[in-house]
Amino acid sequence: MRYTTTSPAPMRGRNFLMTPGPSNIPDRVLAAMHRPAVDLMDTDFMALAESCFDDLARVFGTAGRVFLYASNGHGAWEAALANLVGEGDLVLVPSTGMFSWAWGKLAEDLGARVEELPSDWRSGFDSARIEERLHADPGHRIRAVLAVQTDTATSVTSDVAAARRALDTSGHPALLMADVVASLGSTDFRMDEWGVDVAVAGSQKALMTPPGLAFNAVSERALRESRAAGTRRAYWDWRQRMGKEFYMLFCGTPPEHLIWALREALDMIFEEGLDAMFARHRRLARAVHAAVEVWGQAGALEFNAVNPAERANSVTTVRVADGIDADRVRLLARDGLDVSLGGGLGPLEGKAFRIGHMGWVNEPMVLGALGVVEMALKACGVPYGKGGVTAAVDSLAEARFPETSRAGAG
Numbered sequence: 001m002r003y004t005t006t007s008p009a010p011m012r013g014r015n016f017l018m019t020p021g022p023s024n025i026p027d028r029v030l031a032a033m034h035r036p037a038v039d040l041m042d043t044d045f046m047a048l049a050e051s052c053f054d055d056l057a058r059v060f061g062t063a064g065r066v067f068l069y070a071s072n073g074h075g076a077w078e079a080a081l082a083n084l085v086g087e088g089d090l091v092l093v094p095s096t097g098m099f100s101w102a103w104g105k106l107a108e109d110l111g112a113r114v115e116e117l118p119s120d121w122r123s124g125f126d127s128a129r130i131e132e133r134l135h136a137d138p139g140h141r142i143r144a145v146l147a148v149q150t151d152t153a154t155s156v157t158s159d160v161a162a163a164r165r166a167l168d169t170s171g172h173p174a175l176l177m178a179d180v181v182a183s184l185g186s187t188d189f190r191m192d193e194w195g196v197d198v199a200v201a202g203s204q205k206a207l208m209t210p211p212g213l214a215f216n217a218v219s220e221r222a223l224r225e226s227r228a229a230g231t232r233r234a235y236w237d238w239r240q241r242m243g244k245e246f247y248m249l250f251c252g253t254p255p256e257h258l259i260w261a262l263r264e265a266l267d268m269i270f271e272e273g274l275d276a277m278f279a280r281h282r283r284l285a286r287a288v289h290a291a292v293e294v295w296g297q298a299g300a301l302e303f304n305a306v307n308p309a310e311r312a313n314s315v316t317t318v319r320v321a322d323g324i325d326a327d328r329v330r331l332l333a334r335d336g337l338d339v340s341l342g343g344g345l346g347p348l349e350g351k352a353f354r355i356g357h358m359g360w361v362n363e364p365m366v367l368g369a370l371g372v373v374e375m376a377l378k379a380c381g382v383p384y385g386k387g388g389v390t391a392a393v394d395s396l397a398e399a400r401f402p403e404t405s406r407a408g409a410g
């Protein structure tokens, strides 16, 4: 049970989990888990689990192999590194925000040498600078480039395909690893077409699955190199998981309920279609952007992502002016109004809030959440431009009903 100080009344109606992970879990996915565990070697379960590996590969856009861990995204990060990056290896991290920083930190903790290409955390990485740095490494000491597609802290989406081009034009053999935890399912990602060697993701963002599963999608080249890599690894080892025994696909007991949940979520993803799913996220993101744009007109709120083309499909980071406590807005929305938002991370702590719009979301949920954010701004005395929610309505109406909404405008 939730203890709240601002809202003594019990919650009635739905809680909107508009955090950038975990995200709202569809009822169908919840229902899929409501069953007893089965025998480890149950043949129906084995077939269902194997179908998840194949379908995840489709979501990643790869003919490569997918590995699945009972872990969160941090586990997926470590797995990718443990299989390929040894102690003392150099990795290049083009900075995008707290998540590129944290992946680099994890690499450092594993003994790698990490070089960051700094950024202001307000724009995507610059592939020209990646290329320049690779050119300055004629001895090919850089083992891997760690690229975060959508950095959930800054809500900036970077061009992963451009990172590949930087590697190609400089003729550098470093591996390209992509973190798509916050973007897979919400944003176009084509692992093979873009030449990504390893992609890491987790279950609880746009994939509509409960937290607790993590994925590595691995190209043939990365798999080959990992076989030869002298890194120490056990649970994360891809090689262990490629044996004939079903049990070893999970290096132990499969997280059965999460697999049932994932199967249901994958069915939902293919029923909608990946392209339609991206378009839905884009449309909802644009509505959020329309509201933030208007709220910002009073001078107290602004987008963290400065370049509109780089604003993420799945999350929007809103900065508040000095002297305003962003956490007050967030806590009031969560504890008083049943809408959970993300807080500012790292240097943005207390200085930003984040609206998650990923996974199982639609127009009413986004409009409801935006309405509550506006209420919270008002309650906290934060100056905001009036009409943000109306701007979101207009944006959605225009996207869904272009003919009539234009005729009715004005």
Ligand SMILES: *Cc1c(COP(=O)(O)O)cnc(C)c1O
Pocket: 021, 072, 073, 074, 075, 099, 148, 150, 151, 152, 179, 180, 181, 182, 202, 205
């Ligand atoms: C959420 C997230 C992670 C970490 O995932 P956890 O499941 O919290 O460990 C990593 N990268 C990005 C981009 C994320 O959004």
